[in-house]
Amino acid sequence: MDLDDKITELTLHNGMRWFFVERHTAPTFSGVIQFKVGGVDEVEGQTGLSHLFEHMAFKGTSVIGTRDYQAEKIILDQIDELARQFTLEQRKPVPDQLLLEELYQQLVQLNLEHRQYVIKDEFWQIYNRHGANNLNAGTSKDTTSYLVSLPANRLELWCLMESNRLADPVFREFYSERDVVMEERRLRIDSNPSGKLYEQFLATAYTRHPYRWPTIGWMEDISQVTVEQAQALYRTYYVPGNGVGVLVGDFECAEAIRLVQTYFGQLPAGDLPPEVTVEEPPQTEERRIIVEFDAEPELLIGYHVPTYPHPDDVTIDVISNLLTNGRSSRLYMALVKQQEVATEVNSFRVPGDRYPNVLAINVIPRAPHSPTVIEERVYLEIERLKTEPADAWELQKLKNQLDATLVRGLGSNLGLASRIAYAVHLSGDWHYFKTYRQRLAQVTADEIMRAAQTYLTPQNRTVATLQRPEVTPS
Template identity: 30%
Template structure:
């Protein structure tokens, strides 16, 4: 009966999303700009976003963090619209805006009344070409970014542990450093560095515009031609591949800083949809991560938090949409009186169990229903719809990979999930980082750290 219920839920959710999905239109301007439009007439709003293929993974030592610094500078004004005009003009029509920098892209967006789309195109086309980068503005913004780094990493023991985990897990991979950058690189960055970065990467042929909302696709195309069409394209660098070196054994990292409680990160290096030719394995890994710790009813939550009362908190993260691979990461806070060694041993036992004992159909259907429900309900948001379209494009995949996600998850079998666990949850791919609190601990708030899209809290947001 339970199986029948979850099969019904899956069928209902999938039929709902696919029956209701409007047509998606893709256009290409002569200057190389790609335009993706999804009409959604349920509310009189539009989400207009522009995505640049540049982020933390495009940087090299000495310039880490520069993509995020440039994101800050993009709000400092252009030759036509001085600082403050952008926010004022968007607010005056009842809109809101923001930006985010991740490992693999930088994205700017405005949420507006549907009849104000032209305003977004006008402002974004302007700052694609005419950004003013002043020494004085740079001096202010670099201080803001350095303070952000101090708050998010240097003064946050769990985040600092995660940063060291990533640096150890990814040696010759662009994800070795965080999007926020190393502090020494921020301290030595110049406004000329930022100006050069802007001129190199912010080109129409390196950008994608994604529009979702109460619009007509043909009218959106006309607006795109009007505002973006005259911008000349320019060659952008082709980055040399940086293939990660082979894993030779489990890596261990110990961090000793003032903290309230110990903290454990266990992560297995994994492929993604961008790095693997076997997409079924990637969707199986996504399901596997949810079986382990994706929900309150997942195995680690049920077995080690509620039943054994060994863990105070556990989170599992896996992101299939990253350009240079990823890691399936497990974040653990022990219950008071329990040791890190006990937690690690218990988690490894759970991992061994999923490799040797096939997941039941009941459990798998429940997990898939929860995963699909999250995606389906997210479609009520124009922001989430835009993310689903834009993210695959930023890692070299077509937008419909995101749109087809639900159907791919629905297809996963117990055998595929077990095979993924057997192949990829290997000790030689494992990195373990442990936070050992020093006795002179400062009072730090406990946080649940679940990276998304290569950054600690999902995105670095302006």
């Protein structure tokens, strides 16, 4: 099955790009709306804003989630004004605690009054009632996606729900949702050793570029984010020209196009948002960080590398696969099977793909072997990449695996829709899959050696180690 014959492309007059794949295997479809906005588009002091907006996009509109929007709006404005005063006071060097307490009590009171106008979580209710599956959203450093699968007879419902929340999101229950996001951060990062290590690793590998902060944001920023900031992000980045919609599943393409034009065609066009202009200065010496956590040790080693459309992009992927993809990969064979110094080894490109990123190698050591010993073993394999050409068998294995991955990727409506959206954001074109396969097939053993020599150097390296805090004898 070839995607070429299956994808129908459409650009609405407001600039939003759409892709349709008919697949009549089950009476369901999946829809993905993806906007090119994520952690990388934020600024210092407002980190986590795009993720918080994603949460707010489930809070309804002036039609969904309210009993009387006109009346509700008056209270919402009062809440926002009080919250603004509260944050202003809170940010003063010496806040007036009595005033803060008074404002807080007024906020509690107004929130209770507000509740009478709210139909709790009606956006979720409607989707649930209609049998939604995998209803979710995700924010990354590069993009924000809204995903759901529905029974085939709910295509128009999907168009209405999604276009309505893009056109008219209402920021109700903003402050309790901010608390929810703070709990999400405690769960994913502050109580999770690997999450903490990864966060500190990126903050060390990058010094200037916004890839340096976590997508969920720093706790201090989340705790002070305001409705105005979220609205500004919405106005700047949620313009149709910055978004992609993909539908995959059981529908007639002509009907889907008609519905998409009717509903999403209503969104007013706007100027495209700015690209990130900050550049990460070239790294000139190795950076190291030790992250203390009450957990067993873990190691992350990373190198700055270029991304698409740089010709070395795919060569780096080949290197990553040679090192850790599968039990017959080089680092798995060396560290896990032969030397038995580790139980797991993985590698990946982080934290995004829109801007130059990092090839990271993650190792779980096996006691009593220390991360330091393992680091040296990893470097031995990296040196081999620079001096010994990869053999033909290894390269053919990678091509076989990529081909199979592309086939397997066609088996899930939601997976396929997400990948099409991401390819379009990354390269402007869903043919990215196909050209990627062609480019991978052309990578030579010499190019691998040259890329390893260029990028996998000590001065381009960041090493983060997780270890238990030193216990001081009492």
